[in-house]
Amino acid sequence: MGYQVLARKWRPRSFQELTGQEHVSTTIENAIKANRIAHAYLFSGVRGVGKTTVARILAKSLNCSDGPTAAPCMTCDSCREITDGFSVDVIEIDGASHTGVDSIRELQENAQYAPMRGRYKIYIIDEVHMLSTSAFNALLKILEEPPPHLIFIFATTEPHKIPNTIHSRCQHFQFRRISYREIVERLRFILKEEGIEAGEDALSVVARSSDGSMRDALSLLDQAISYTGGSLRGEDVSWILGLADNMTTPFVRHILDKDSAKALLVIKDAIDGGYDVKQFCSNVVGYMRDLIMVRLGMGSEVIDLPEEGIAEMGRMSENVQVEDLQRLFAIFSKVLDEMKWFPYPRFSLEMAVVRAANMRPVVSVDEILDRLAALEQRFANKTLGTDNKANPPPLSPLPQGEGKSRDRAVFPPPLTGGEGEQGFSDEAEVRTGPSDSNLTSLWKNILNDIHNSKASLASYLEQGFPLGYDNGILTVGLNGSGALFINLIERKDSKDLILRIARNYLPEVAVVTFTAAAPAAKNTGSPALNEYVAVAHEKRQEEVEEAFSEPIVKDAIDILNGELIELRNIKGG
Numbered sequence: 096m097g098y099q100v101l102a103r104k105w106r107p108r109s110f111q112e113l114t115g116q117e118h119v120s121t122t123i124e125n126a127i128k129a130n131r132i133a134h135a136y137l138f139s140g141v142r143g144v145g146k147t148t149v150a151r152i153l154a155k156s157l158n159c160s161d162g163p164t165a166a167p168c169m170t171c172d173s174c175r176e177i178t179d180g181f182s183v184d185v186i187e188i189d190g191a192s193h194t195g196v197d198s199i200r201e202l203q204e205n206a207q208y209a210p211m212r213g214r215y216k217i218y219i220i221d222e223v224h225m226l227s228t229s230a231f232n233a234l235l236k237i238l239e240e241p242p243p244h245l246i247f248i249f250a251t252t253e254p255h256k257i258p259n260t261i262h263s264r265c266q267h268f269q270f271r272r273i274s275y276r277e278i279v280e281r282l283r284f285i286l287k288e289e290g291i292e293a294g295e296d297a298l299s300v301v302a303r304s305s306d307g308s309m310r311d312a313l314s315l316l317d318q319a320i321s322y323t324g325g326s327l328r329g330e331d332v333s334w335i336l337g338l339a340d341n342m343t344t345p346f347v348r349h350i351l352d353k354d355s356a357k358a359l360l361v362i363k364d365a366i367d368g369g370y371d372v373k374q375f376c377s378n379v380v381g382y383m384r385d386l387i388m389v390r391l392g393m394g395s396e397v398i399d400l401p402e403e404g405i406a407e408m409g410r411m412s413e414n415v416q417v418e419d420l421q422r423l424f425a426i427f428s429k430v431l432d433e434m435k436w437f438p439y440p441r442f443s444l445e446m447a448v449v450r451a452a453n454m455r456p457v458v459s460v461d462e463i464l465d466r467l468a469a470l471e472q473r474f475a476n477k478t479l480g481t482d483n484k485a486n487p488p489p490l491s492p493l494p495q496g497e498g499k500s501r502d503r504a505v506f507p508p509p510l511t512g513g514e515g516e517q518g519f520s521d522e523a524e525v526r527t528g529p530s531d532s533n534l535t536s537l538w539k540n541i542l543n544d545i546h547n548s549k550a551s552l553a554s555y556l557e558q559g560f561p562l563g564y565d566n567g568i569l570t571v572g573l574n575g576s577g578a579l580f581i582n583l584i585e586r587k588d589s590k591d592l593i594l595r596i597a598r599n600y601l602p603e604v605a606v607v608t609f610t611a612a613a614p615a616a617k618n619t620g621s622p623a624l625n626e627y628v629a630v631a632h633e634k635r636q637e638e639v640e641e642a643f644s645e646p647i648v649k650d651a652i653d654i655l656n657g658e659l660i661e662l663r664n665i666k667g668g
């Protein structure tokens with residue numbers, strides 16, 4: 096007898112030898128033991144995961160001389176005939192070459208006859224989704240009311256193409272992809288039985304290249320053994336399979352080191368060695384994904400690599416931000432997609448290398464805002480230092496690290512001489528009683544705490560100033576943007592936060608009220624002009640309230656958990 100390839104030689108002959116489909120084997124074994132055998136089974140899944148193999152094992156279990164049994168003897172005539180593929184009672188049909196209704200009619204006629212040697216007549220139809228609509232319709236009648244000796248086993252890689260009328264009359268088993276670890280263990284066992292040595296890196300290359308298919312893994316292993324003739328090494332396996340796996344690691348290392356010249360030389364060596372550019376780029380994308388998983392603290396549970404390979408990735412990426420790795424992943428993923436239509440895939444990959452190697456590190460938004468805030472504060476301090484009384488020091492300089500605040504320095508309203516108005520400077524205090532002597536400084540502390548808890552709310556209060564504290568009521572006046580957004584400040588959640596923080600400094604405070612105060616700087620001395628300013632201010636306030644009452648605005652704020660920061664008139668610029 097001639098040489099038999101590993102995929103056929105080591106094809107599982109029983110449920111115990113099956114790899115990675117325990118949910119299928121356990122269910123069928125229990126059904127056989129309980130004599131709950133269905134008349135039709137549908138096996139679906141990707142190629143090479145054991146659909147036809149399980150169909151043959153099931154046929155042997157049902158027609159074995161010791162059966163029906165979950166463990167066929169493998170020695171009786173029925174078992175041997177089914178294993179060798181020439182049993183008269185187990186008929187295998189290729190759905191791709193028997194698509195017409197005539198083939199199904201012939202099947203119907205033959206199915207009426209009892210089995211010649213076994214207990215059941217079993218039809219195994221592979222790639223059943225290839226049958227035509229009329230063939231499915233012809234199959235439906237016998238599938239609905241089959242003779243007691245007839246069993247159908249359908250196998251397909253595309254179960255969605257099977258009509259629901261057929262699907263509903265079958266027990267459906269979804270075969271999953273075989274995991275990387277399971278394939279490695281099976282390959283290790285087979286190589287030990289074959290007397291061939293192989294390193295873990297070689298097994299890893301074969302297992303990852305199989306894409307969850309045991310048959311593909313055994314075919315690739317057969318090819319690698321034929322090349323090496325004995326001991327298998329990862330480099331040899333990668334080279335013979337055209338995968339360039341051994342070049343991926345140094346290539347990515349050069350990218351992370353910002354050395355585009357060396358990375359381009361790796362591409363040249365890969366192409367000169369006969370590797371496919373698209374496959375090489377696909378390897379790089381997969382490697383970037385694994386690096387991100389490692390940086391996130393994931394390990395062998397999501398990465399199909401030996402432990403030493405995962406450890407090496409950890410050392411390589413320990414000083415790289417996850418955001419930078421994500422950008423690299425996006426760059427090479429886009430190039431991989433462009434290669435489908437671009438006539439010069441090598442050029443695309445080389446330009447991607449240049450972009451990736453010269454990519455600047457990611458700077459977080461918070462860090463940028465911190466820097467801007469620091470610059471704003473320095474500028475404000477410098478400006479305030481040249482003007483003593485006209486521009487008093489800020490009421491509440493906000494801490495760095497918060498990005499929602501627009502005005503970092505808060506100025507209290509200037510002193511006014513109008514009757515009934517309370518003006519104060521940094522040295523002035525609101526005189527509402529002996530207990531209010533430190534009200535200005537207390538308000539500064541309250542505002543700082545609000546900023547640390549909710550920066551957006553603090554930005555509305557930056558133009559606020561305490562008007563008085565009496566009988567547990569703290570009254571705060573609002574100028575500028577604070578007055579415009581008084582409706583946001585008056586929201587229950589905002590007022591509850593302000594009251595809770597205020598009680599840290601004024602334990603007996605019961606209510607915090609807010610009132611819109613026209614800015615004193617607007618007082619031009621002209622009653623007509625002052626009235627115009629007041630009307631404009633009220634109109635602006637009405638616009639804000641009207642915008643905030645719009646359902647789409649409310650929905651946006653609720654869904655995004657946001658705040659209304661600024662209202663702009665687009666038409667007016």
